[in-house]
Amino acid sequence: MADCHLKDVRCREDDARLVLQWRNDPVTREGSFHTGERHWADFWPDFRDGYPPAGAARPQFVMCAGRPVAFLRFDPPRTGHGDDDLVEISINVAPDHRSRGIGVAALHLAEGYLHRFGHAGILALVKADNAISRRVFEKAGYQATGEISVTPSEGMPPTVAIRYIRPLKRESGTMA
Numbered sequence: 001m002a003d004c005h006l007k008d009v010r011c012r013e014d015d016a017r018l019v020l021q022w023r024n025d026p027v028t029r030e031g032s033f034h035t036g037e038r039h040w041a042d043f044w045p046d047f048r049d050g051y052p053p054a055g056a057a058r059p060q061f062v063m064c065a066g067r068p069v070a071f072l073r074f075d076p077p078r079t080g081h082g083d084d085d086l087v088e089i090s091i092n093v094a095p096d097h098r099s100r101g102i103g104v105a106a107l108h109l110a111e112g113y114l115h116r117f118g119h120a121g122i123l124a125l126v127k128a129d130n131a132i133s134r135r136v137f138e139k140a141g142y143q144a145t146g147e148i149s150v151t152p153s154e155g156m157p158p159t160v161a162i163r164y165i166r167p168l169k170r171e172s173g174t175m176a
């Protein structure tokens with residue numbers, strides 16, 4: 001993974017189309033809280049309007065050998081769980097690049113990127129039955145801190161997730 005690095009996912013249709021393509025992969029959907037397929041007509045407005053403001057962590061592609069091989073997204077934590085000083089990470093490795101160590105490498109790169117934003121730590125909510133993802137977060141040094149019930153959206157049944165935390169050391173001069 002020596003030649004892998006992060007690159008901003010831009011607020012552009014070509015980047016968003018690649019994110020959508022990977023997001024609709026059946027294994028990705030199975031590992032996500034929202035398992036339904038998404039369509040460009042509603043995905044693009046959500047992507048464009050939800051693009052982080054200046055000063056916040058931007059979504060990232062992991063680039064290996066010059067090609068995008070994974071996607072990382074960073075969101076404010078869901079309200080009501082007392083996690084306001086954390087940032088929630090989502091990860092999706094390109095379907096044809098899985099099981100090659102990219103997931104763990106991507107989480108290490110994310111950690112390096114997130115230091116500058118002043119969060120106390122990174123939060124990951126992983127479906128309890130997503131064994132590969134749990135393994136990857138644990139290998140990357142995340143600590144399981146218990147189970148939590150996640151309701152993806154109103155009216156949907158709750159899913160049991162494992163709550164993982166990776167503390168971040170704050171850099172001097174960060175934005176918090």
Ligand SMILES: CC(C)(COP(=O)(O)OP(=O)(O)OC[C@H]1O[C@@H](n2cnc3c(N)ncnc32)[C@H](O)[C@@H]1OP(=O)(O)O)[C@@H](O)C(=O)NCCC(=O)NCCS
Binds near residue numbers: 032092094103133
């Ligand atoms: C989960 C995901 C991010 C992992 O990334 P990856 O690049 O495939 O994972 P890696 O190659 O870095 O590591 C895979 C690890 O899981 C292990 N693994 C593979 N299959 C497994 C299984 N069925 N059960 C437990 N561990 C498993 C591998 O052995 C490897 O561990 P090892 O290096 O100790 O042998 C990726 O598969 C993915 O994007 N999946 C779809 C989306 C998703 O589930 N995202 C996470 C939502 S929280």
